[in-house]
Amino acid sequence: MRPALLFFLRFSIGVFLLFAAANLCAQHFHFRWHQVPNHGYLQVVHDFQQNDSPADLVFFGTSAMRNAIVPLVVKEHLQQQLKRPVEVWNLALPGATPEIARFYVDHIFKDHPPRIFVIEAAPFLWDADRKNHPDSEVYWRWFASWSDLLCRFRTMRRQDLPDAIHGRAWGAEALWLQSGLLGHHFSTGPHPAQPWGGVYAPEDLQKQPQKLSVQKQPGMREGLRVGSYALSDVWRQDLQHIAEVCARENTQLILLHPPFYPALRPLFAEGAYETYLDWMQENANQLQVPFLNLQSTIRLQPSMYRDFIHYAPTGANWFSQYVCNLLLPYLNQP
Amino acid sequence: MVFNSIVFLLFFPSVFVGNTLLARWPVVRKSFLLAASYFFYAQWDYRFLFLIWLSTLVDWFVGSALGREQRPHARKYWLWFSLGVNFGLLATFKYLGFFVDSANALLETIGLHGNLPSLRLILPVGISFYTFQTLSYTLDIYFRKAKPHHSALDFALFVGFFPQLVAGPIVRARDFLPQLAKNPLPKREDLSLGVYHVLSGLFKKVVIADLLGHDLAQPFYSQPDHFGFFGAMSGIYGFAFQLFGDFAGYSQMATGFALMLGFRLPENFRNPFMARNNLEIWRRWHITLLTWMRDYIYIPLGGSRGSKAQTNRNILLTNLFSGIWHGAGWNFLLWGLVDGITICLSRAYQQMRKTAGFLPTPQDPSWMIWSQRFLTFHIWLLAMPIFRTRNLEHLSQVGRSLTRLHPTSTAAAIPSRGLLLLALALAMTIISEYQGPRIRRFWLQLAPELQGMACASLLGLCGLLTTEGSPFIYFQF
Numbered sequence: 001m002r003p004a005l006l007f008f009l010r011f012s013i014g015v016f017l018l019f020a021a022a023n024l025c026a027q028h029f030h031f032r033w034h035q036v037p038n039h040g041y042l043q044v045v046h047d048f049q050q051n052d053s054p055a056d057l058v059f060f061g062t063s064a065m066r067n068a069i070v071p072l073v074v075k076e077h078l079q080q081q082l083k084r085p086v087e088v089w090n091l092a093l094p095g096a097t098p099e100i101a102r103f104y105v106d107h108i109f110k111d112h113p114p115r116i117f118v119i120e121a122a123p124f125l126w127d128a129d130r131k132n133h134p135d136s137e138v139y140w141r142w143f144a145s146w147s148d149l150l151c152r153f154r155t156m157r158r159q160d161l162p163d164a165i166h167g168r169a170w171g172a173e174a175l176w177l178q179s180g181l182l183g184h185h186f187s188t189g190p191h192p193a194q195p196w197g198g199v200y201a202p203e204d205l206q207k208q209p210q211k212l213s214v215q216k217q218p219g220m221r222e223g224l225r226v227g228s229y230a231l232s233d234v235w236r237q238d239l240q241h242i243a244e245v246c247a248r249e250n251t252q253l254i255l256l257h258p259p260f261y262p263a264l265r266p267l268f269a270e271g272a273y274e275t276y277l278d279w280m281q282e283n284a285n286q287l288q289v290p291f292l293n294l295q296s297t298i299r300l301q302p303s304m305y306r307d308f309i310h311y312a313p314t315g316a317n318w319f320s321q322y323v324c325n326l327l328l329p330y331l332n333q334p
Numbered sequence: 335m336v337f338n339s340i341v342f343l344l345f346f347p348s349v350f351v352g353n354t355l356l357a358r359w360p361v362v363r364k365s366f367l368l369a370a371s372y373f374f375y376a377q378w379d380y381r382f383l384f385l386i387w388l389s390t391l392v393d394w395f396v397g398s399a400l401g402r403e404q405r406p407h408a409r410k411y412w413l414w415f416s417l418g419v420n421f422g423l424l425a426t427f428k429y430l431g432f433f434v435d436s437a438n439a440l441l442e443t444i445g446l447h448g449n450l451p452s453l454r455l456i457l458p459v460g461i462s463f464y465t466f467q468t469l470s471y472t473l474d475i476y477f478r479k480a481k482p483h484h485s486a487l488d489f490a491l492f493v494g495f496f497p498q499l500v501a502g503p504i505v506r507a508r509d510f511l512p513q514l515a516k517n518p519l520p521k522r523e524d525l526s527l528g529v530y531h532v533l534s535g536l537f538k539k540v541v542i543a544d545l546l547g548h549d550l551a552q553p554f555y556s557q558p559d560h561f562g563f564f565g566a567m568s569g570i571y572g573f574a575f576q577l578f579g580d581f582a583g584y585s586q587m588a589t590g591f592a593l594m595l596g597f598r599l600p601e602n603f604r605n606p607f608m609a610r611n612n613l614e615i616w617r618r619w620h621i622t623l624l625t626w627m628r629d630y631i632y633i634p635l636g637g638s639r640g641s642k643a644q645t646n647r648n649i650l651l652t653n654l655f656s657g658i659w660h661g662a663g664w665n666f667l668l669w670g671l672v673d674g675i676t677i678c679l680s681r682a683y684q685q686m687r688k689t690a691g692f693l694p695t696p697q698d699p700s701w702m703i704w705s706q707r708f709l710t711f712h713i714w715l716l717a718m719p720i721f722r723t724r725n726l727e728h729l730s731q732v733g734r735s736l737t738r739l740h741p742t743s744t745a746a747a748i749p750s751r752g753l754l755l756l757a758l759a760l761a762m763t764i765i766s767e768y769q770g771p772r773i774r775r776f777w778l779q780l781a782p783e784l785q786g787m788a789c790a791s792l793l794g795l796c797g798l799l800t801t802e803g804s805p806f807i808y809f810q811f
Contacts, residue, residue: 004350004520007522008347010781011529011782011785012786014788015786015787015789015793017786018787018791
């Protein structure tokens with residue numbers, strides 16, 4: 001019995017050593033087994049980290065922000081106005097949460113703090129009452145660290161545990177933090193640049209504007225209603241931490257509320273949206289951070305929406321240019 | 335669950351550890367292997383376990399009865415009972431649709447309305463393989479080449495042993511049951527060699543077969559009208575090596591896994607494309623099926639003991655049977671017939687050379703050896719489109735593409751990766767023929783850690799190049 005088990009043990013050591021070495025070198029050689037299944041959102045962040053030029057403007061948020069801002073449009077518009085090169089990035093990703101925003105300022109911006117950091121301040125980031133709030137599966141899959149997992153595994157949702165273990169040992173995050181032991185999410189090959197601002201243009205951005213109707217979007221009603229009245233202290237702490245880090249790095253933090261489709265408004269629980277707005281304004285005042293609530297300021301045409309919260313390409317183009325004008329004063333500051 | 339899947343990567347080490355830890359208790363160990371084998375099979379469809387159990391039970395009891403029964407009539411009835419059940423299973427699940435469709439087509443041809451009902455049954459994976467295995471047990475006992483085995487557990491494990499259950503090699507009871515009785519444990523050399531076979535088979539399947547299928551064979555056979563001569567030939571070559579890589583790869587992996595568990599399976603492929611005549615191809619390709627056909631069909635029919643005409647008849651019948659074994663379709667029958675004809679012609683040619691005192695030897699000049707190999711391979715290759723195509727119309731499209739110098743569509747470009755893989759497959763075949771034993775000796779000398787690294791490298795390469803868990807072609811048989 002012993003020779004067989006001994007062989008198996010020694011063999012396994014060989015397998016482990018080679019996989020560990022490949023995994024640890026993977027990031028260095030830009031080497032992946034196959035496409036990371038995140039529609040390229042994480043690839044954009046990876047490219048951001050590799051970019052030598054410091055970023056002037058970084059947007060962050062959920063899919064709403066991802067669909068609302070076209071970095072190339074913002075860049076061209078600002079360059080015309082400022083008469084100098086401008087680096088613009090949209091690092092928003094679907095299902096983003098405040099703790100992911102916190103991860104970004106702590107890790108992604110560590111060596112590359114942007115000049116201006118615009119975070120989506122619509123309810124869908126801070127108070128979406130989603131199934132994946134407050135402990136987001138996205139966070140556990142891609143961003144949490146081993147220590148996070150070890151400290152919080154007792155309180156995290158059971159269904160997030162496999163994702164978390166997978167992400168630490170096998171996922172793209174393991175590659176970034178060079179802590180992975182095994183990896184199967186690798187691929188090689190160039191990543192074609194897309195005009196939509198990321199390396200990959202998510203499929204949802206390619207859709208044409210749809211005629212919107214409340215009755216036709218039950219899924220939206222289910223997933224994205226604003227429901228909670230007592231916004232979490234954890235999120236307040238996240239926002240505070242983000243503001244502190246930004247202040248320390250001389251990054252101007254701006255909270256931006258892109259307007260959602262007005263027909264969504266009646267779907268919110270009574271009083272919830274106002275409570276949220278008050279909460280956000282109160283925090284912004286305390287942290288001395290601008291809160292640009294565009295829900296009551298501007299109104300996009302219905303054809304500019306793809307659904308209740310995501311913009312169609314025409315809407316994103318228009319909104320991107322509008323935001324440029326809002327952000328110019330901050331970029332003009334020394 | 336296929337061998338080249340992540341799930342199997344978790345399954346096999348568990349079985350290996352269990353097999354090793356339970357080695358001291360043979361009955362427990364074999365029960366564990368049997369349970370693991372049934373679990374493996376149930377991943378396709380647990381309902382078809384009943385068919386394996388039926389085949390196992392029937393042939394176990396028939397074998398016991400044949401061992402006790404001495405009267406020729408009674409023995410014959412028992413044999414027919416076993417044949418009836420096993421071929422009945424095959425006829426029902428594999429051929430019923432074909433028979434009914436053919437009968438309907440025949441009725442239509444003679445002006446009658448063919449409306450016979452047909453059950454569209456799912457083909458149970460591996461049915462052609464395990465029924466032949468159980469039949470080999472009863473036939474050996476009937477022909478008094480073996481005695482009934484004392485252990486039902488051993489017999490059940492012989493039938494259901496997972497490495498060879500779904501796509502061979504077809505194991506003979508008289509070869510495998512004695513191994514089970516001895517309760518063998520894998521030695522260090524067996525483990526190393528087992529890993530070598532698994533990796534080699536995986537490379538053949540995942541890198542050669544799947545990619546050649548994707549790059550050359552599939553594009554050509556799906557649209558033969560688009561291709562000219564060179565594209566057609568690359569598609570035909572591609573399919574030949576795809577079929578070989580797929581099937582030989584699977585067999586080799588099965589051999590490797592069995593070896594790591596302590597059991598030896600028979601060799602199933604021996605570089606068939608290095609054969610110097612068509613007779614020799616069939617001693618190197620799917621060896622276990624061909625030897626089964628030889629022992630249980632060709633020889634009982636009379637073999638080569640009668641006249642030349644009788645021998646040729648026996649060869650044709652055996653090959654027709656081999657053809658229909660591969661699939662329920664007229665193209666398989668035709669393919670079997672064509673193969674039978676080439677074997678008869680090859681035999682006649684060898685006879686002529688023997689009469690002239692000019693038989694091939696290993697000392698023949700290289701140009702002669704290589705030209706014989708070239709010719710043999712291409713004669714065999716020309717029958718491949720019959721095997722691959724769906725019907726006569728499809729076959730004629732393939733034929734027309736061979737007569738066309740230029741492709742008719744820009745979509746018929748031959749990918750360079752496919753041609754490189756073809757060259758690689760050819761190189762591997764040649765290297766394996768001449769340096770195979772040396773490579774194996776070198777491998778056996780490597781430390782297990784280095785073997786593990788080689789395994790990880792290959793798994794990584796497979797992960798880079800392919801998608802996980804692509805099925806094996808011979809599962810459909």
